[in-house]
Amino acid sequence: MARNPERRSALLDAAIDVLADEGARGLTFRAVDARAGVPAGTASNYFSDRDDLLTQAGARIHVRMSPAPEQVDTVTRPAPGRELVAELMKWLVRRTAEERTGYLALLELRLEATRRPALRAELDRAVREELDRNIRFHMDAGLPGDADTVLLLYLAMTGLLLERLTLPGVLAGRELDRVVDLVVERIVPAG
Structure with missing residues (x-):
């Protein structure tokens, strides 16, 4: 797993944006990469699977909204x-x-x-x-x-x-x- 905290935060923010715009069904690594403006495959280097991405987005959203x-x-x-x-x-x-x-x-x-x-x-x-x-x-x-x-x-x-x-x-x-x-x-x- 990649360890760049700024990149991880940017990917999680992109995942939150995808969730809001496209719903949970639209949340894919490819959609997150595109929204974050990073090369394809980047999100998969930071999150082990979709469940991991969702769980970390759940933790990040409260930080973002506080x-x-x-x-x-x-x-x-x-x-x-x-x-x-x-x-x-x-x-x-x-x-x-x-x-x-x-x-x-x-x-x-x-x-x-x-x-x-x-x-x-x-x-x-x-x-x-x-x-x-x-x-x-x-x-x-x-x-x-x-x-x-x-x-x-x-x-x-x-x-x-x-x-x-x-x-x-x-x-x-x-x-x-x-x-x-x-x-x-x-x-x-x-x-």
Whole structure:
């Protein structure tokens, strides 16, 4: 296996782009090589097989989609409260639009994980870590609610983002910020 970390990252980013554009069925070594602009056969030097490529893309996608710490700091400057939670959820919706490719690829990976145990284990690990990190962040920031509040927000926002990405007509005519405000109002305790 080749050991150039920059090339491996570029190939994984190309795989994420292929997943978003063509779905899991379109994810081949040849498609990844073409998307990355590297010679044919390069991806096969970095990944033992398609399962390995999918699993490593599952690990990479969370790194790619995580906001920079300075972005989080900027967003969390207001005083903790229900309004800040609503702003954080609206920020998540905006980030989804900005990183649409990553979120679509993650949906493809989640579907593939139902058939691939190694990928399922990687996504379980990564998503659980992210959820735990969000719970710690919420509690450390003094935001209203508890761990269950964050879990319910996670589940509600996951559904909202799924609709927005896959069937945008379902929410057509609804102001998305107002929908997010309703979610927060119903889940997050006042004060």
